[in-house]
Amino acid sequence: MSSKNNQKEKQEYPFTFRVLPETLQSPFKELFPSYPEGLVQSQPGNFVYHPLYSPNADEFYNFPIRKDDVWIRTFPRSGTTWTSELTWLIMNDCNFEEANKVPLTIRSPNLDTCYATNLQSMASQGFSSTVPTLEKIGDLPSPRVLKSHLAAYLLPPDLLDTCKVIYVARNPKDTLVSFYYFHHMVKFFQFTGTLEQFAEYFIQNKLMWTPYFDTVLDAWANRNHPNMLFLFFEDMKKDIRKEIRKMCSFLNKRLTDEQIERLVEHVKVDNFAKNKSVNLTMEIESGLINEGHSFVRKGKTGDWKNHFSTELNRRIDEWIETNLAGSDLKFVTELADQD
Numbered sequence: 001m002s003s004k005n006n007q008k009e010k011q012e013y014p015f016t017f018r019v020l021p022e023t024l025q026s027p028f029k030e031l032f033p034s035y036p037e038g039l040v041q042s043q044p045g046n047f048v049y050h051p052l053y054s055p056n057a058d059e060f061y062n063f064p065i066r067k068d069d070v071w072i073r074t075f076p077r078s079g080t081t082w083t084s085e086l087t088w089l090i091m092n093d094c095n096f097e098e099a100n101k102v103p104l105t106i107r108s109p110n111l112d113t114c115y116a117t118n119l120q121s122m123a124s125q126g127f128s129s130t131v132p133t134l135e136k137i138g139d140l141p142s143p144r145v146l147k148s149h150l151a152a153y154l155l156p157p158d159l160l161d162t163c164k165v166i167y168v169a170r171n172p173k174d175t176l177v178s179f180y181y182f183h184h185m186v187k188f189f190q191f192t193g194t195l196e197q198f199a200e201y202f203i204q205n206k207l208m209w210t211p212y213f214d215t216v217l218d219a220w221a222n223r224n225h226p227n228m229l230f231l232f233f234e235d236m237k238k239d240i241r242k243e244i245r246k247m248c249s250f251l252n253k254r255l256t257d258e259q260i261e262r263l264v265e266h267v268k269v270d271n272f273a274k275n276k277s278v279n280l281t282m283e284i285e286s287g288l289i290n291e292g293h294s295f296v297r298k299g300k301t302g303d304w305k306n307h308f309s310t311e312l313n314r315r316i317d318e319w320i321e322t323n324l325a326g327s328d329l330k331f332v333t334e335l336a337d338q339d
């Protein structure tokens with residue numbers, strides 16, 4: 001089905017959102033001076049969100065999906081961009097010409113921002129070309145490659161039974177560090193505190209898109225679903241060819257060895273960082289992102305070691321252990337060989 005924004009019966013929405021009181025008060029207000037109002041949390045589920053992003057969160061739940069959509073799901077800073085560029089290229093027979101011409105934010109939009117009133121108001125100030133609106137997503141030809149950082153329970157309940165979903169997980173330590181830099185990079189977030197302060201909010205689930213473990217554990221529990229491909233950032237770092245082959249097989253696509261080599265070259269971190277189609281050049285130029293930051297920062301596994309104090313590492317290890325109790329999910333937090 002390739003119809004546009006359609007005509008699905010609205011389902012009763014099982015969530016309410018409550019304001020997180022501490023995000024309206026000091027010190028949160030000073031640490032995140034750009035947040036115009038407090039964060040909200042879903043009930044049930046405890047997923048944290050900014051109200052400007054989802055005035056009507058039930059719209060995500062009722063979002064019209066298509067059978068041939070491919071969805072990339074991640075916690076932010078876990079390899080979303082890397083994976084969606086690869087997926088888009090695999091799905092589009094390695095059309096590098098198109099990929100280099102049209103920003104990834106248009107080719108593979110993020111559902112989470114398509115109702116974002118703060119971005120939409122920027123659109124009226126000239127920042128319109130890459131803002132993913134519901135209409136633009138509806139206009140995309142099938143098969144679409146869409147993405148979201150939302151917890152599975154906020155997305156259409158039939159998503160996994162209907163569409164192929166690639167979930168990418170990154171070890172929580174590097175995710176935390178990258179998320180911290182992201183909060184310096186994006187003007188709307190503009191964190192002004194220390195990594196320790198940031199980490200406390202992160203593990204107490206007081207930041208947007210937390211709880212980290214909700215999203216990843218739910219996907220891990222569904223890793224054997226025929227429509228789910230569960231990938232690790234660290235495996236992609238270790239052997240990208242192997243992960244590309246997994247993706248091709250999952251997506252029922254055949255690429256030649258030559259095409260795979262071209263893909264590998266295309267997503268090498270240095271090339272990726274320079275690639276204007278993925279590195280958010282337009283967002284930087286239009287003021288969404290603070291200058292001096294690179295969206296593709298280091299792209300390494302184990303960078304947390306350059307940032308964590310012994311005490312912070314102990315706190316984080318404890319948090320990971322508590323959350324992984326009873327799960328066989330294991331993360332790799334350092335790699336011997338990587339570029």
Ligand SMILES: Nc1ncnc2c1ncn2[C@@H]1O[C@H](COP(=O)(O)OS(=O)(=O)O)[C@@H](OP(=O)(O)O)[C@H]1O
Nearest residue numbers: 076077078079080081082178267272296297298299
């Ligand atoms: N091609 C490639 N190779 C290796 N690493 C890469 C690549 N592309 C993005 N990255 C790194 O992924 C981190 C950004 O993750 P996301 O794309 O999920 O960010 S976002 O949620 O969409 O903002 C961010 O990680 P850090 O460098 O640790 O901050 C990026 O550098």
